[in-house]
Amino acid sequence: xxxxxxxxxxxxxxxxxxxxxxxxxxxxxxxxxxxxxxxxxxxxxxxxxxxxxxxxxxxxxxxxxxxxxxxxxxxxxxxxxxxxxxxxxxxxxxxxxxxxxxxxxxxxxxxxxxxxxxxxxxxxxxxxxxxxxxxxxxxxxxxxxxxxxxxxxxxxxxxxxxxxxxxxxxxxxxxxxxxxxxxxxxxxxxxxxxxxxxxxxxxxxxxxxxxxxxxxxxxxxxxxxxxxxxxxxxxxxxxxxxxxxxxxxxxxxxxxxxxxxxxxxxxxxxxxxxxxxxxxxxxxxxxxxxxxxxxxxxxxxxxxxxxxxxxxxxxxxxxxxxxxxxxxxxxxxxxxxxxxxxxxxxxxxxxxxxxxxxxxxxxxxxxxxxxxxxxxxxxxxxxxxxxxxxxxxxxxxxxxxxxxxxxxxxxxxxxxxxxxxxxxxxxxxxxxxxxxxxxxxxxxxxxxxxxxxxxxxxxxxxxxxxxxxxxxxxxxxxxxxxxxxxxxxxxxxxxxxxxxxxxxxxxxxxxxxxxxxxxxxxxxxxxxxxxxxxx
Numbered sequence: 001x002x003x004x005x006x007x008x009x010x011x012x013x014x015x016x017x018x019x020x021x022x023x024x025x026x027x028x029x030x031x032x033x034x035x036x037x038x039x040x041x042x043x044x045x046x047x048x049x050x051x052x053x054x055x056x057x058x059x060x061x062x063x064x065x066x067x068x069x070x071x072x073x074x075x076x077x078x079x080x081x082x083x084x085x086x087x088x089x090x091x092x093x094x095x096x097x098x099x100x101x102x103x104x105x106x107x108x109x110x111x112x113x114x115x116x117x118x119x120x121x122x123x124x125x126x127x128x129x130x131x132x133x134x135x136x137x138x139x140x141x142x143x144x145x146x147x148x149x150x151x152x153x154x155x156x157x158x159x160x161x162x163x164x165x166x167x168x169x170x171x172x173x174x175x176x177x178x179x180x181x182x183x184x185x186x187x188x189x190x191x192x193x194x195x196x197x198x199x200x201x202x203x204x205x206x207x208x209x210x211x212x213x214x215x216x217x218x219x220x221x222x223x224x225x226x227x228x229x230x231x232x233x234x235x236x237x238x239x240x241x242x243x244x245x246x247x248x249x250x251x252x253x254x255x256x257x258x259x260x261x262x263x264x265x266x267x268x269x270x271x272x273x274x275x276x277x278x279x280x281x282x283x284x285x286x287x288x289x290x291x292x293x294x295x296x297x298x299x300x301x302x303x304x305x306x307x308x309x310x311x312x313x314x315x316x317x318x319x320x321x322x323x324x325x326x327x328x329x330x331x332x333x334x335x336x337x338x339x340x341x342x343x344x345x346x347x348x349x350x351x352x353x354x355x356x357x358x359x360x361x362x363x364x365x366x367x368x369x370x371x372x373x374x375x376x377x378x379x380x381x382x383x384x385x386x387x388x389x390x391x392x393x394x395x396x397x398x399x400x401x402x403x404x405x406x407x408x409x410x411x412x413x414x415x416x417x418x419x420x421x422x423x424x425x426x427x428x429x430x431x432x433x434x435x436x437x438x439x440x441x442x443x444x445x446x447x448x449x450x451x452x453x454x455x456x457x458x459x460x461x462x463x464x465x466x467x468x469x470x471x472x473x474x475x476x477x478x479x480x481x482x483x484x485x486x487x488x489x490x491x492x493x494x495x496x497x498x499x500x501x502x503x504x505x506x507x508x509x510x511x512x513x514x515x516x517x518x519x520x521x522x523x524x525x526x527x528x529x530x531x532x533x534x535x
Contacts, residue, residue: 020054021077022047024063031061036087038066048074053120058082058127066092067143070115070123078127078159086112086143086165088135098149100173102223103249103320104198107191108166113146121148122155133165134188142166142189152176161186167193168212173225174200179208186212187269193218194237199225199252206231211238211268217259218245221252221290223320232259238267239278243305244297247285247312248393250330251320254286257295264302277345278305282337285393287314289327293334300340307395308342308370309350311335313360313411315389333361343371347428348395349402354411355389359439364416370406374424374451378431379403381515385410385436404434406446406454415441422451431492445491445519476509479522491519 022044025031029040044056045068053073062083070076078084087093093110099117112131115121123129129145136142142165148154152175161168161184168186171177177200186192194210197203198220210216216237219227237243243264246254270276281302286292302308317326332354350370354360383403391397402408406422409415415438422432432446433454446452479486488508490499498513504522 020048020051022054022056024056024058029058029063031058031063031082033062033064033083033085035064036066036092037063038068038087038092041065041068045069045071045074045076058084058125065112067094067096067111068113070113070118070121070148072118073120075122075124075155076113078123078125078129080126082125082127084127084129086131086133086145088132090136090139090141090143093141093143098172100150100223100225101321102172102198103251103318104170104172104222105321108142108144110141110143111145111147111170112143112164115147115151116149117151118148119152121151121153122157123159124155124157126158126160128160128162130162131164131168133163133186133192136165137189139165142191144168144170146170148172148174150174154178157181159183163188164192165189166191167196169196170198171196171200172198173223175202177203179205181206182208184208184210184212184216185268186210187267190214196220197227197230198222199227200230201226201228203230205235206233208235210235213240213267213269215239215241215245216243218242219254219257220247220249221254222249224252226253226255227257228253228255230257232262234261236263236265238265238304240267240270240276241278242280242283242394243278243302244281244300245283246292246295247283248287248316249318250286250288250290250292251327253291253293254295255291255293259297261299262301264300264305266304270304276304280307280310280395281305281342281344282309282340283393283395284310284332284335285312285314286330286332287312287316287393288318288330290330292330292332295334296336296338298336298338298340300342302340303343305342305344306346307348307350308340308344309337309352309365309368310393310395311352311360311363312393312397313354313358314391314393315355315358316392317390329355329358331358331361335362336364336366337368338364338366340368342369345373346400347373347376347405348400349404349406349408351398351402351408352412352415353409355387356411356437359411359413361413363412363414364418365420366416366418368420369423370421371423372405373426374405374428375426376401376405376428376430378429403430404432405430406432406451408434409438410436412438413440417444417454417456419453421448421453422446424451443519445521447491447497476507476511478507479504487523489521489523491521
């Protein structure tokens, strides 16, 4: 994995302009919660922009508005105790179509606050932006909280963001974006995403708290712009959906992404363990062409979810606007997930999968602990896991039952597992890990009680005396260089030792074992090698 290099964000030096303040009340706005103030707030923004920039200030009231358009060098500041309220009438939100194509236009073209092609803009203050999204329940036309398109130097800071009718925000094709100290509660409608970053570059998100019924942190590429140089840190996320998500719209690329020091918890509208479980903790997917590389997710504590980790290279092949040819299968490589402690609420297994002929590449899981209920039966060797190449990459893409309890891996080139452990509440009859069509990857076993930890079956040290041994097609173990101090162990697919002996023969017969997958390990002092064989 390449070292992540992020551009140090030296932004907003020009906001010495804060000394110049434009009160919306001076333009006729009334903070009574019922007067529509769209024209007054827009007039203050226009005047601020025309006079070189500064703050447009809402203070001492609840200011109701339809769509307003933010302009260069203007910071919309909502004071503590003040609110910017979205109108409850859809007629107050005109359609606004971005110049840059995006699949999002098939969802909605309406926003409470909109900016396109502007620079040095922001939403700041310790007050509240409330979209009053429950007013649009069941409607096909629902506005964003705010939408910024093809802008540069954007700051969103300190605000309380509440009750959007759709995604809370859509940051699309932004160059230099900071979101910090923001508290989001978005639970009043459907598709209530929280922090949405779409094809943006040079992004810092920090110290945010998000509780929503859809994805609280999602990176997308819904058009031709790449998502690059993104750091997300010190955030708390709660959801009924996918907590940390890259995708599923992936029309362009994701590169140099670092997400760390994250807490995933139950949503405030959850009633554990019955209602409101998030579907997935970490969900990384490339399914509409595009690519993903050089991604690190680390230092994550999570609960209130169904599945800990899902990594998927698929082929949904959606296009961002009608008439375009379907994209080719993209690629997904160089991903590290480490230092994760997850408690999940059911037995839907974590997965890392490509599709036939297209492998995910170079994935590393390090210091991962997954606690799960267990108690599932083994579906047996006749169970077939579907490919579902064009399905949406949700945690149940292959169904609610997989033939392994800890990790299911398929169509992958190069997997590294270090200190990956699984703990069940009730003993689970499935093997801990299954690898199917996995290349350039060491053999692993799951060893230990209560689920156990994934261990490299072949040791890091090898002696010449261990360099030549094998199990033939008849189940006979051959070791021409056996010595009197060697120890032999055979592990079943659950990682349990079913045979251990210290007097090893030149040939050991395993042909009496039941059908299944086994690992035979040979030790000589501190040296160890192992081979995997199938009966």
